[in-house]
C-alpha cells in the first residue's frame with residue numbers, strides 16, 4: 001500500500017493487464033497494477049470461451065480450476081435450425097471460469113514480483129508537457145499519485161485512461177456489439193460443443209451463443225451490432241425471445257447470473273503509444289470483429305507490449321518513437337488479420353435469412369473455418385462450386 005512510484009503502472013487487472021504485469025515483473029521491473037474492482041474477475045463481462053492456443057502462447061497450460069470445460073467443436077445453426085458441425089477441426093478450446101482465471105493471472109504476476117491494488121480507481125493521468133509520467137488514483141476514499149516511467153492502459157472497452165492521455169480509442173456506437181448474457185443452470189445441451197445461432201430475427205447483425213460450462217450450466221448470450229433502444233429491440237429482448245422459442249433446451253433452466261457489456265468491433269484506434277504511455281487489449285480495440293472474442297488477443301498483445309516496454313525501459317527511452325515498435329509489430333501481425341476480418345464482418349452483416357440457409361446447405365465445417373480465418377478465396381471458390389452461393393458472393397464483392 002505504500003507504493004506510490006513504480007517503473008510501470010498498469011491500469012486494469014483484466015487478462016491484458018495481468019499478462020503485461022507478469023511479463024514486466026519477470027524481467028525485473030517494478031510494477032504496480034491498479035484495478036477499480038473490489039474482486040478481480042467479478043462481475044464478468046464475457047462468455048468465457050478461448051482456444052487452447054490462446055492460452056499456450058502466453059505460457060498458460062489449462063488448469064481445471066479455471067479452464068472448467070473442454071470444448072471439441074462448434075455447431076452453427078441457420079434460422080431454420082439446419083446445423084453445420086465443426087468438430088475435431090483444431091477447434092479444441094475451453095470455457096473458463098473468469099472469476100478464478102483472472103485471480104490466477106494476478107497471482108502469477110504477483111509471484112513474479114508485481115504489486116496489485118484493487119478497489120483503486122484511476123481518475124486521471126499525470127503529465128509533464130505531453131509526456132505521461134504517472135496516474136492519479138483513489139483507493140477507498142484516499143487520493144494519491146503514482147509516478148511511473150511508463151503507464152500501460154489495460155482498462156478495457158471503455159478506456160478512459162487512453163482518452164485522458166490524449167489517444168482516442170473509443171468507437172462510434174454502431175461499431176460496438178451490444179452484449180447481453182445469462183449464465184444459466186438446468187440446460188439440456190451437449191456439454192462439449194459451442195452452439196451459435198444466426199438469423200435476422202434471431203440476432204440482427206450478430207448471433208446467439210451457448211457456451212457450456214459442464215453439468216448443464218452455460219453462458220447463454222447475444223451480441224448484436226449497435227445499441228438498439230425501445231421495447232423488443234434490445235439485445236436482451238432478442239435473447240429472451242430466443243430462449244422462449246427453444247423449450248427443448250431451456251424448459252427446466254433458470255439464470256444464475258446476468259452479464260452485459262459492449263464489445264468493440266472496429267480496428268481503427270489512431271495509435272497505441274505516446275511518450276511514456278501504451279494502450280493494450282480491449283482498450284486498444286484488439287478484438288476479433290467477427291465473434292467479439294478478445295481474451296487471447298488481449299493477452300498476446302500484452303505480451304508483445306511488455307516485451308517492447310521492457311527493452312525501452314532498459315534503454316532508458318520510453319519515447320513514442322521507441323514504443324512505436326509495439327504498434328508496428330502488432331499491426332503487421334494480429335492487426336493485419338483483424339482488418340481482413342473486419343471486411344468479412346461487413347459482408348456478413350449484409351446476409352439475410354435466405355443467405356444463411358444457403359450457407360448451411362453448401363458449407364462444410366472446414367469451409368466455415370476458412371472463412372473465420374479471413375480466407376476470402378474460400379468464398380469465391382465455394383460460389384463457383386455452388387450456384388446457390390453466387391448471390392451471396394456478389395454481396396461480398398459490393
Ligand SMILES: Cc1cc2nc3c(=O)[nH]c(=O)nc-3n(C[C@H](O)[C@H](O)[C@H](O)COP(=O)(O)OP(=O)(O)OC[C@H]3O[C@@H](n4cnc5c(N)ncnc54)[C@H](O)[C@@H]3O)c2cc1C
Pocket residue numbers: 011012013014015016017034035036037041045046047048049050120121122123154155156157159160161179180181221259260261262263280281282283287292293294295296298
Ligand atoms: C458479453 C461479452 C461476451 C464476451 N465473450 C467472450 C468470449 O467468449 N471469449 C473471448 O475471448 N472474449 C469475449 N469477450 C471479450 C472479452 O471479455 C474481452 O476482450 C477481454 O476481457 C479483454 O481483456 P482486457 O484485459 O483488455 O479488458 P478487461 O477484461 O475489460 O479488463 C479491464 C480492467 O480494467 C479495469 N478498469 C477499467 N477502468 C479502470 C480505472 N479507471 N481504474 C482502474 N481500473 C479500471 C476494470 O475493472 C477491468 O478489470 C466478451 C465480451 C462481452 C462483453
